[in-house]
Amino acid sequence: MKWSSDAESAILKVPFFVRKKVKKKVEDFVGQKGKTSVELSDVTELKKKFLSKGGMEKEIKGYEVTACFGEAGCPNTANSCAQLAKDIEAIMKKENILSFLKENVKGDLKFHHEFRIALSDCPNACSRPQIVDIGIIGSVLPGIFDEACTLCSSCVEVCDENAVTLDEEKETPLIDYGKCLLCAKCIRACPTGTIGEKEKGFRVMLGGRLGRHPRLAMEIPKIHSHDEVLEIVKKCLKFYKENSKIGQRFSHLFSSVDQIIDV
Numbered sequence: 001m002k003w004s005s006d007a008e009s010a011i012l013k014v015p016f017f018v019r020k021k022v023k024k025k026v027e028d029f030v031g032q033k034g035k036t037s038v039e040l041s042d043v044t045e046l047k048k049k050f051l052s053k054g055g056m057e058k059e060i061k062g063y064e065v066t067a068c069f070g071e072a073g074c075p076n077t078a079n080s081c082a083q084l085a086k087d088i089e090a091i092m093k094k095e096n097i098l099s100f101l102k103e104n105v106k107g108d109l110k111f112h113h114e115f116r117i118a119l120s121d122c123p124n125a126c127s128r129p130q131i132v133d134i135g136i137i138g139s140v141l142p143g144i145f146d147e148a149c150t151l152c153s154s155c156v157e158v159c160d161e162n163a164v165t166l167d168e169e170k171e172t173p174l175i176d177y178g179k180c181l182l183c184a185k186c187i188r189a190c191p192t193g194t195i196g197e198k199e200k201g202f203r204v205m206l207g208g209r210l211g212r213h214p215r216l217a218m219e220i221p222k223i224h225s226h227d228e229v230l231e232i233v234k235k236c237l238k239f240y241k242e243n244s245k246i247g248q249r250f251s252h253l254f255s256s257v258d259q260i261i262d263v
Contacts, residue, residue: 001027006040021064062098063115065089070121070138078184079138079200081119084226088117088233095237105247112211113247115240117233123181133250134236135205135217136229139182142175143198149173155186155195164195182223201225204232206260207251218257235260 003011007026014022029046030038067085070077097115105113116132129135149172155164156173163179164186166172173195175186182203186195201223208217224232236250239260243253254260 001030002037004037004039007038007043010040010043020066060098060101060109060111060114062096062101062113063092063117065092065117065119066127067119068121068124068126070126074121076124076183076185077121077138078123078140078182079121079202081121081136081138081202084136084202084229085119087226087230088119091230091233091237092117095241097237100241101247104245112249115237115250123183129205129208130216131208131210131214132217133207133209133240134233135208137203137205139201139203139223140184140187140197141182141199141223142180142184142187142195144173144175145194145196147193147196149194150192152191154189154191158185158189160185199223202229204229206236206257207254209249209251215251217251220257220261232261 011019011023011026026038026043026046030042033042035042065085065088067081068074070080071082092115101109101113117134117136118127118129118132119136119138120127120129121138123137123139125135125137129137149166151166151168151171153166156166161179161181163176163181165174165176167174173186173190175195184197187197190196202225203219204224205217205219207215209215220232240250240253244250
């Protein structure tokens with residue numbers, strides 16, 4: 001949908017972490033009026049409607065599950081989170097977080113009360129999983145296999161973390177797992193299959209937030225399978241419901257992931 005320059009300028013004033021959602025709301029609102037372009041007056045009208053008494057609360061569903069655009073063909077995808085996002089969405093609906101919030105939050109519900117989960121197909125983390133309640137990143141652990149290495153240096157050149165080097169004497173690549181972000185770029189770049197997929201799954205982080213006291217999410221060790229991630233989500237929601245008595249955010253309820261997950 002086409003946006004006027006004034007409307008575009010107005011939407012840029014919206015905080016980046018909700019901008020995508022707000023932009024979609026505006027376009028849906030404009031579409032319902034039978035229009036094909038967004039003007040500043042449309043943004044202003046929706047803002048007034050949204051800020052009216054109870055306007056925000058009507059838009060809140062209690063949770064948010066967001067994913068990056070990797071499924072649309074992003075070349076950086078390590079492991080697609082598309083199906084995982086759908087399965088998590090089903091869990092969130094079943095848990096009925098909105099009813100829980102209405103029972104525990106005093107006053108009107110705000111967007112910051114929602115339980116947020118963000119999924120990204122690679123460590124570029126376009127969906128910003130490090131600053132939400134549960135962050136998930138598609139990951140691939142590279143390994144060294146028996147296929148002969150030609151010392152072409154493709155793996156070295158493609159690694160942004162300088163985690164891959166070549167042992168020219170032994171004619172083999174070396175991977176520094178302390179630096180590796182599990183992005184799979186070296187695997188895709190290797191023409192011989194010397195570097196290949198050793199394990200595929202997802203990194204999981206808990207307790208990220210912005211606001212007055214920001215904190216990056218804390219990672220649960222190891223790469224997790226699809227089913228393991230779903231179990232982690234269920235454990236987090238159980239912990240959240242048991243401990244958030246007056247609407248506290250998930251990230252304010254714990255200081256270590258082992259309070260929730262056996263690690």
